[in-house]
Amino acid sequence: MLAHSRQLITCLGVFLALSYRTAAQNDPKLVLQPATGNLTTAIDSDPFIECTVQPQTAKGAVANVRWLDPEGNEIGDKGLNNRKYTKNAFGGTFGRSLKFFKGQKDDSGLYKCVADFYGHDRLETGVYVVFYEDIKFEDAPTLQHPLLNTAGKVRCLVSGNPAPIVEWWHNQAIVTSGGRYRVETDGLVIEDIGVEDNGEYTCTAAVPEMGRSIERQINVEVHSAPEFKADGLPKPARGLEGRSASMECEATGIPMPEIKWIFVPNGEDVTKLEHDEQKTRRHTVDPVTGTMNINDLKKVDQGQYKCMAENAAGRKEETAELFVAEKPRFDVVTNTTMHENKSATIECTVRGDPAPTLRYIREGTELPITADTDPRYVLVENERELRLTINDLQRSDDGLYTCEASNEAGVETKASHITVQFAPSFANTPMHVAKTWMGNLEAVNITCIAESIPNATIRWQQRIINSPHHLPTKDITEQMEQDGYKIENRGPSSSLLVSAVSYDIFGEYLCIASNELGESTHVVRLLQATVPKPIASVRVEELTATTVRFEIISPNDDENLILEGYDVFYIKVATEENFQQAPARSWPIGVPYTVEGLEPGRSYRFRFYPKNRVGVGAAFDKEVSMPEIGPPRPPTFLPNGNDTSGEATRYRLQWQEPNDNGAKIVEYKITYWKASEGREASRVVTTRAPASSYVLTGLEGGTTYQVEIVARNERGFSAPLELFFTTGHGRFSSHALSSAQGFHKIDPVEGDVQLSTPVIIGIAVAAGLLLALIIDLTCFCTRHAGLTHWLATRLCGKSEKLKNHDVENIRHTETDQVDKASSYLIFSNLAYHDSNKQNGSNTANRTQSDDTNLYERIADSGFCEGDEQGRYQVGATRSLSMGSLVQLETDV
Incomplete structure (x- = not known):
């Protein structure tokens, strides 16, 4: 189916x-x-x-x-x-x-x-x-860097299916195989490529059957691998700690290589070290030269450093060593303390690289200690260690010994101290004798300085001379201040303050210092000071008709207080004047001993008294016969007195007014002439006294002149002041041929007699004071007011006003003021005299009646006439101590 x-x-x-x-x-x-x-x-x-x-x-x-x-x-x-x-x-x-x-x-x-x-x-x-498969550039970078002087290939690898055809172009021209060029499947090879081959290349790929074509622009820059310059190779370097060091590394290449430095011990790239937060960056590299600088070097910076020069073409490396010299640093520095006559050793040890050189230098010296410095010195040196031993230590060895360590990185020093212990010594105690006197309100300071190491304990004893209790010495303690002794200790110095409260204070004081090494005693004799011994002699140093200057030979009184001055009283010979009414002068030691205002042709007897803080010594008499009034003394130049005036045709002479020898100087005669022409061509000018300068005019520039200046009074001319000067052209040099002549620089002025600004001001002030004094005395005499009235009431209380003739004496007579001042001086001296009589001192040979007359003369001096209180004060001085007299004199 x-x-x-x-x-x-x-x-x-x-x-x-x-x-x-x-x-x-x-x-x-x-x-x-x-x-x-x-x-x-x-x-x-x-x-x-x-x-x-x-x-x-x-x-x-x-x-x-x-x-x-x-x-x-x-x-x-x-x-x-x-x-x-x-x-x-x-x-x-x-x-x-x-x-x-x-x-x-x-x-x-x-x-x-x-x-x-x-x-x-x-x-x-x-x-x-x-x-x-479409055309594809597998390996064709747009920027390529073939290596210089090689068979450089410009890469252009193309893929595709069907396989593309490749062509090369350069500078708008096709490139084919031949000569230096060779076209390969993966690129263009250029033999011995150089920088002249730089530029833009075009790689074209095409598939004709597909109608497909693409191209690639390739820029060629020829590169060269880094190479170190011959003088830029890294080399071994040395640096000092705390300083800086440099290491060179200069390379060439295309492009310019980048320089990096690697610290080999730890592999650290020092060029990338971060900045310290507290410090600036220590490692820096110059981007051009490649030089590495390291600042503030440390020992940890020491080691090998690798310089790497790198670019796209390659890398080059070189290694060099850096040595960092380390400063010396002390590990051990010793001090020592040793007894005198023993041995002492000090040592110092140091760190540092290279090993430091060591030496000892004694403080206060500059040369280092060596074995030849002193046979007692023994030096032992090992690497980084030095030891100094001093045998048979002496006190002079005490002090600082500086250990000096040095190497190329620097010098460091540190001192050792040798302390020499010794028994107390009073070698630097200058005091051997101190002096005071009964009645002296000031305690005498007896000081001793006991040098010792360790510090000594000081105690005081007194050896009493002719002690009635036959105590050879007694200890003095701080609890005996009520007996006139006070002890003050200040370290090695001890002072015993002794107040003259009794004759028992005189004698010898023993300063006894002891420490663990021994004991030493220093003796200071405290002597009883007296009034000065008599003056040895007085001779006349200069004599004019109205003045006399003495040379006083001080008494030979070394164990007594130093003299404070001399008092002299003088009277006219063959007159009824006596020393109770005699004018007086008082001189401190070292001033010119001059008496002025004497009468020409008169004979004066001068009585001299030496005085010290105890009182007035015995009198020394000398008789002086004043010469008759005569010609003045010669003028003298003022030190730095004469000088050129700054002009070639003018010269200013300046001199010091001489002693007038009893007759007022009326004029100065100036004779001057060219030194080259002689005195026969001299010119003479005169200027009236008072004068101390004169401006010579009409002079010739660049010429030497000789000058004689003589002073004249009514008795004749003085001996001449001789000098020379040389004019110039705007600048002068001058000189005096006599050793007693000189010049004084003064600005040029016009006229014969020139007064300086200070002199003019002084005259103006004096005139104002004189006017004020006249007004004040007028107010005193007429209205009982003014400064004079206030002084009188202060000195004499509300006694009856001064008599008119006293006012006249105050206004016109300087001699009365001098006599009154002298009376106070006499009063003071007699008061000292009486005080010393009470103390049993052998003072000036004055009779009781002479003293009484002098006291009465002081009381009746006229300053406080009618002031019975003054008489009472004078009488009361007989029982005052010397300190009270000093206060009384101050009050007066």
């Missing part, structure tokens, strides 16, 4: 086919869309090919349209993993479509569309499908 059915269908198909052929007169065929025998498409694309039966009316005669792959296998419907499949034709037409999904190169081949045509051969058509 089934076989019968198949035969029936076949017969029907054949019938229909015959009927169609007869009717259409055309055979059915398969048509591909797109209508091409070849289909070329890119990999990963999704092409499709449609196969339809034409005409469509042949659908009944044609059946089973299908696609076969290149291997002849039928391609089925779409599956999960199929890259190619079939489906019905689009738009419901009769046929079958072949579709590709992301076709690949291995999908390429001949694909056939076939169909059954009953009673005929099967219908068949085909298409060659090619999945091609």
Whole structure:
């Protein structure tokens, strides 16, 4: 039955086919869309090919349209993993479509569309499908750096399917193989490439059959690997701790190599060290020269450093050593304390690299201690250690010994102290004698200085001379202050303050110092001071008609107090004057001992008294006869007095007014002449006294002049003052030929007599004071007011006013003022005299009546006329002690 059915269908198909052929007169065929025998498409694309039966009316005669792959296998419907499949034709037409999904190169081949045509051969058509690989630059960087002087290759590797054709262009010209150029599949090779080959190259890839062409622009920059310069190679270096060090590393290359420094011990790149938060960066590298600087060097910086020069063409490395010299540092510095005459050792040890040189230097010296410095010194030196031993120690060895350690990194010092212990010594105690006197209100200070190590304990004893109790010594303690003793200790110094409360204080005082090494005693004699011994002699040093200057030879009184001065009284010889009414002068030690205002031709008797703090010594008399009035003494130059005036035609002379020898100087005669012409050509000028300068005018520049200046009074001319000067042109030099002559620099002035500004001011002030004094005295005499009246009431209380002739004496007579002042001086001296009489002293040879007259004269001196209290005070002085007298004098 089934076989019968198949035969029936076949017969029907054949019938229909015959009927169609007869009717259409055309055979059915398969048509591909797109209508091409070849289909070329890119990999990963999704092409499709449609196969339809034409005409469509042949659908009944044609059946089973299908696609076969290149291997002849039928391609089925779409599956999960199929890259190619079939489906019905689009738009419901009769046929079958072949579709590709992301076709690949291995999908390429001949694909056939076939169909059954009953009673005929099967219908068949085909298409060659090619999945091609697009042109791709596999290795063609746009910037390339072939190495200098090599067979540099400009890379351009191209891929594609079909295989592309590659062409090279440079500077708009095609490049082919030949000469220095060789075209290879992966690039262009240029033999012995140089910088002249730099530039832009074009690599063109084309597939003509595909109509496909692309190109790549490649910039070529020829590079060279780093090389160190001959003088830039890293070299071993040395640096000092705390300073800086440099290491060179200069390289060449294209492009310029980058320099890096590696600290080999830890592999650290020092050029990348971060900045310390508290300090600036210690490691720096110059980007041009490659030089590495390390600041504030530390010992940890010592070691090998590797310099790396690197660029795109390669890398170069060199290694060098850095040595850091370490400053000396002390580990041990000893001090020592040892007894005198023993041995003492000190030592110092140090660190430092290289090993420091050690030496000892004694404080206060500059040269180091060596074995030759002193035979007592022994030096022992080991590496980084020095030991000094001093044998037979002396006190002078006590002190600082500086250990000096030095190397190339620096110098360090540290001192050791050697303390020499010794028994107490009074070698530096200057006091051996002290002096005081009964009645002295000030305690005498007896001091001793006990040098010792360790410190000494000091105690005091007194050895009494002629002790009534036959006690050789007595201890003085701090509890004896009521007996006139007070002890003050200040370290090694001890002072014993002794008050003159009795004669028992005089004698010898023992300062006794002791420590564990021994004891020592120093003796100070306390002597009883007295009034001075008599003056040894008095001679006249200079004598004029009205003045006399004495030279007083002091008494030889070494164990007594030093002199404080001299008092002198003087009277006219062969007159009724006596020393009770005598004028007086008082001189401190060291001043000119001059008496002025004496009468020419008179003989005077002078009585001299030496005085010290105890009182007045015995008198020394000397008689002097005054010469008659005569010519004045010669003028003298003022030290630094004369000098050039600054002008070539003028010169200022200046001198010091001489003693007039009893007659007032009326004028000065000046004679001057050119030294080259002699005195015969002299000129003479005069200037009236008082004068101390004169300006010579009309002089010639650059000329030496000789000058004589004489003073004249009514008795004649003085001896001349002689001098020389030389004029100049704006600048002068002058000199005096006599050793007693000189010059004084004064600005040029006009006129004969010139007064300086201070002199003018002084005259003005004196005139003002004189006017004020006259007004004050007028007020005193007429109105009982003014400064004079106030002073009188202060001195004399509310006594009756001063007499008119006393006012006149105060106003006009200087001599009376001097006499009154002298009377107080006499009073003071006599009071000292009386005080010393009470003490048993041998004082001035005065009688009781003389003293009484003197006291009465002082009381009646006129300063406090009518003041009975003054008389009472004078009388009371006979019983006063010296200290009270001093206060009384102050009150007066």
